[in-house]
Structures are given as C-alpha cells and as structure tokens.
Amino acid sequence: MWPQHGGNSTAIQNLLTMKGIDEGSDLLDFSANLNPLGIPDTVLQSMQKSLLKKSSVYPDPAYIEERGILASIEDVKTENIWLANGGAEAIFLVAHMFKGKRAGIFQPAFSEYERACRIHQLHIKHFSYEDLIESEAFIQDTDLLFLCRPNNPTGEMLPEDKIVRLLETAKQAGQYIVVDEAFVHFSGSSLAHLLGAFPNLILLRSLTKIFAVPGIRLGYVLAHEQIIRKLESLSVPWSVNAMALSVIHALPDTKDFLIAAKEWLAEEWQYVRNELLKMKFQVSDTTVNFYLLRDPLLQNHEQLLLFLAGEGILVRHTVNFPLIEGSAIRLAVRTREENMVLLKALRKWRNTSC
Ligand SMILES: Cc1ncc(COP(=O)(O)O)c(C=O)c1O
Structure with missing residues (x-):
C-alpha cells in the first residue's frame, strides 16, 4: 500500500x-x-521564546492578537481570519461547515479534500480542469467547489480570470468556491484581493510549507466574517498551540x-x-x-x-x-x-x- x-x-x-x-x-x-x-531564524527564535514562556499557559482560544497580525499582513479585518492546526484542519473545518451538502473537487488535487468531504458526508463530484476552462455550467449541482491554486501535484496556476468568472457564476447561484493556497508564498499570486467582492470565496492557507514547520502545524482561513464565525463555532478550543502562534508573531520579520x-x-x-x-x-x-x-x-x-x-x-x-x-x-x-x-x-x- x-x-x-x-x-x-x-x-x-x-x-x-x-x-x-x-x-x-x-x-x-x-x-x-x-x-x-x-526554518527562518526569526521564526525559530520566536518559537524558542514561546516554548519557554508560553508552554504553561492556555493560548487565547479566539487567537485575537495573532489574527490581528495576519489581518494587517493580508489587508483584511481580524473578523475575516480564522486559525487552524495546519492547512489540513482548515480543509476539515470547511468540509464540516458544509456537512451533508454537495461538493465538487477539481482533480488532480490534494487527497484530503475528498477525505474531509467523505468524513463529513458531503456528496462528491469530481471535475477536471478542462471542465473549468470549457464552461461554468458544470457547477450547477454543487454547493461548494474545492480547488487548489497553485495546484498540488502539478504546481500549476489556474488563470485568475477563470476563477473570477467562476466566482461570479457561483455567487449568483449561492455557491461557494474554496481555493487552497497552501503554496501561494512560493508563487506570490493570491486571490485575497477578491475577498471583498466575493463573499462566496473561501481561501485556505498553510504556513508549514514555506517555513518548513510541518511538525508545528499552522494554517488559516480567509473568508467573509459570517463564514469565519461559523468555523470558529465548529473548532476545537486551543487547537492552535503556543508554538504555532509564535510563528505568526515572527511574520512581520520574514519579509x-x-x-x-x-x-x-x-x-x-x-x-x-x-x-x-x-x-x-x-x-x-x-x-x-x-x-x-x-x-x-x-x-x-x-x-x-x-x-x-x-x-x-x-x-x-x-x-x-x-x-x-x-x-x-x-x-x-x-x-x-x-x-x-x-x-x-x-x-x-x-x-x-x-
Ligand atoms: C495542497 C495542500 N493543502 C494543504 C496541505 C496541508 O498542509 P498543513 O501541513 O498545513 O496541514 C497540504 C500538505 O501537503 C497540501 O499539499
């Protein structure tokens, strides 16, 4: 196996x-x-400090300070950000939020979208990237779509104008588009600037790839505040630990x-x-x-x-x-x-x- x-x-x-x-x-x-x-030195130092100082206290379960740091970096409000124990937990939280609904997944893609959807009893349909390039009609029977940009495993980047058209069609139909941007720091082309125009856009991020800290587990979601409130209500308290939070404190020094x-x-x-x-x-x-x-x-x-x-x-x-x-x-x-x-x-x- x-x-x-x-x-x-x-x-x-x-x-x-x-x-x-x-x-x-x-x-x-x-x-x-x-x-x-x-791991960048600044991140390592921040984690070392947090191990000594923060291990014996519970983190703030609302992560207000860290969400604030991310919000200013991403140019959104604190209410548009929720933290997760890795991008993986962010995927599972979103699937949980849409429990029992109909999900489309653009393939080939990271296998955890399908697993998360199965665990939360979503009905799954698979689409190819050609479906997207040719027409948007295919999304009719879905409530949300997962796509990965830049894509894992190809590393390819779906053109932004295609996603904008998809978001427009989906917005009219009351559908959500989930874009996993776990590798966006390597390519530098995020869709975060579209969040204001599209309340149906949900962005997933991971900081474990770019900072080489997969053992620490840190991801986040960028979305409309109603979605963020729902994700917060579904989260396990303190699922993001002090060490992971300290990575966010180092972010302004990682430019x-x-x-x-x-x-x-x-x-x-x-x-x-x-x-x-x-x-x-x-x-x-x-x-x-x-x-x-x-x-x-x-x-x-x-x-x-x-x-x-x-x-x-x-x-x-x-x-x-x-x-x-x-x-x-x-x-x-x-x-x-x-x-x-x-x-x-x-x-x-x-x-x-x-
Ligand atoms: C596309 C994609 N999204 C999310 C993840 C999960 O990353 P994390 O380590 O932040 O949970 C991975 C991990 O390989 C991935 O490839």
Missing part, C-alpha cells in the same frame, strides 16, 4: 523493504514539498526571507528544468517548489520510483492522484547539491533505460 502523502519516509521504507529494495537508512527526501531553505525564497526558487527551477528537458523528461508547468516528472518512455512510473529509491532518493508516487494514477512522479525542488544528486541518478536511469 502506497503512503497517502509525501514526507512519510517510514511508510515508504517499509514498502521498499517489502519489494526487496535495500535503500540504506538515509533517503534524500524529494517527496515532501517543504521549503529547503529551512526578506519570503523574497529570498522566491528568488531561490526561480533560479533553481530554471536550472533543474533545463537539465531535465535535456534528458527528454517532461515536466509540469510549475510555479512552486515541486513538479510532476514524466518519462515519455514509461506508462507506469513505479519502476522509476523504485530505481530512484535504490539510488537513495525518495520521491512522491502519484497513485492516489485521480487522472494521474502513477503516470508520473512528483519531485520537490531542493538545494543545488541535492538536485545534482537527483539529476545524476536520472542520467543513470536514462543510460540504463534507453
């Missing part, structure tokens, strides 16, 4: 052992899509880090992409720190995944992404040194597979 997510090295190592592959104990992890620049991350990504992706194209691999048109890689000589990419594991490289399978289903692998853009190890292994694959 393939692990549900990237970054799950224990599950993948068990699987490789089952398949008889001795990959050694230290795999280079290209399966998780975290910022390889690591340079965020600029540096985007600059690093632009340069690194250009290098990696050029090298991959030279080797005749196909890559998705990504705007973020991961991409889909296809070997046109392969149908199913399990063979390539296992080969790379044998070279000490862990990649993300795509078996549980509808419409992709193993026909590609997902890789993170990592540091130059690590990317060179990957490229070397892929060259070896090319030389042995041709």
Whole structure:
C-alpha cells in the first residue's frame, strides 16, 4: 500500500523493504514539498521564546492578537481570519461547515479534500480542469467547489480570470468556491484581493510549507466574517498551540526571507528544468517548489520510483492522484547539491533505460 502523502519516509521504507529494495537508512527526501531553505531564524527564535514562556499557559482560544497580525499582513479585518492546526484542519473545518451538502473537487488535487468531504458526508463530484476552462455550467449541482491554486501535484496556476468568472457564476447561484493556497508564498499570486467582492470565496492557507514547520502545524482561513464565525463555532478550543502562534508573531520579520525564497526558487527551477528537458523528461508547468516528472518512455512510473529509491532518493508516487494514477512522479525542488544528486541518478536511469 502506497503512503497517502509525501514526507512519510517510514511508510515508504517499509514498502521498499517489502519489494526487496535495500535503500540504506538515509533517503534524500524529494517527496515532501517543504521549503529547503529551512526554518527562518526569526521564526525559530520566536518559537524558542514561546516554548519557554508560553508552554504553561492556555493560548487565547479566539487567537485575537495573532489574527490581528495576519489581518494587517493580508489587508483584511481580524473578523475575516480564522486559525487552524495546519492547512489540513482548515480543509476539515470547511468540509464540516458544509456537512451533508454537495461538493465538487477539481482533480488532480490534494487527497484530503475528498477525505474531509467523505468524513463529513458531503456528496462528491469530481471535475477536471478542462471542465473549468470549457464552461461554468458544470457547477450547477454543487454547493461548494474545492480547488487548489497553485495546484498540488502539478504546481500549476489556474488563470485568475477563470476563477473570477467562476466566482461570479457561483455567487449568483449561492455557491461557494474554496481555493487552497497552501503554496501561494512560493508563487506570490493570491486571490485575497477578491475577498471583498466575493463573499462566496473561501481561501485556505498553510504556513508549514514555506517555513518548513510541518511538525508545528499552522494554517488559516480567509473568508467573509459570517463564514469565519461559523468555523470558529465548529473548532476545537486551543487547537492552535503556543508554538504555532509564535510563528505568526515572527511574520512581520520574514519579509526578506519570503523574497529570498522566491528568488531561490526561480533560479533553481530554471536550472533543474533545463537539465531535465535535456534528458527528454517532461515536466509540469510549475510555479512552486515541486513538479510532476514524466518519462515519455514509461506508462507506469513505479519502476522509476523504485530505481530512484535504490539510488537513495525518495520521491512522491502519484497513485492516489485521480487522472494521474502513477503516470508520473512528483519531485520537490531542493538545494543545488541535492538536485545534482537527483539529476545524476536520472542520467543513470536514462543510460540504463534507453
Ligand atoms: C495542497 C495542500 N493543502 C494543504 C496541505 C496541508 O498542509 P498543513 O501541513 O498545513 O496541514 C497540504 C500538505 O501537503 C497540501 O499539499
């Protein structure tokens, strides 16, 4: 059984052992899509301070101060923000809010939308991005739509004008559009400026990717205040802990880090992409720190995944992404040194597979 997510090295190592592959104990992890620049110093210092000072007191269950900090950064009101224990909890909260209703999910997409909808008994319909490009008529039978922008697993960015048209149609029909912007810090193109015009727009964010703190768990929702009040009423008290809250306190001091991350990504992706194209691999048109890689000589990419594991490289399978289903692998853009190890292994694959 393939692990549900990237970054799950224990599950993948068990699987490789089952398949008889001795990959050694230290795999280079290209399966998780975290910022390889690591945790910014300012965030780390804020968390250390909070561990010492805040561990012995309950956080404010309404998170007023932290929502205020985010509100000024996002240029919205405190009432338009709710915090969650990771983007994952934000997804589940929204699904809970629409319990029993009809959800559409744009595929291929992050698997937790479907799981959250199932758990909260929503009726699910899957749509392709082509459905969206061709017409908006398809949304008739849904109460809300989940879409991921930039998308996981492709890294691609749905054009804003398409979403605006969709929001207009949905607004007239009383439908909601949920846009997961978990990776928006890498691409810099959020839909937050549309919140004022569209009370039916719900944005989901994660800070675990850009600041490389998945163990800390921090996400938030940006939406109309009525939606935020409802989400608050459904939340487990104190689900966001003091350490996670301290990440928000450091946010005003991360501006340079965020600029540096985007600059690093632009340069690194250009290098990696050029090298991959030279080797005749196909890559998705990504705007973020991961991409889909296809070997046109392969149908199913399990063979390539296992080969790379044998070279000490862990990649993300795509078996549980509808419409992709193993026909590609997902890789993170990592540091130059690590990317060179990957490229070397892929060259070896090319030389042995041709
Ligand atoms: C698109 C997307 N949204 C949300 C999440 C959840 O992130 P978090 O760690 O903040 O719960 C992930 C994690 O991989 C993701 O890929």
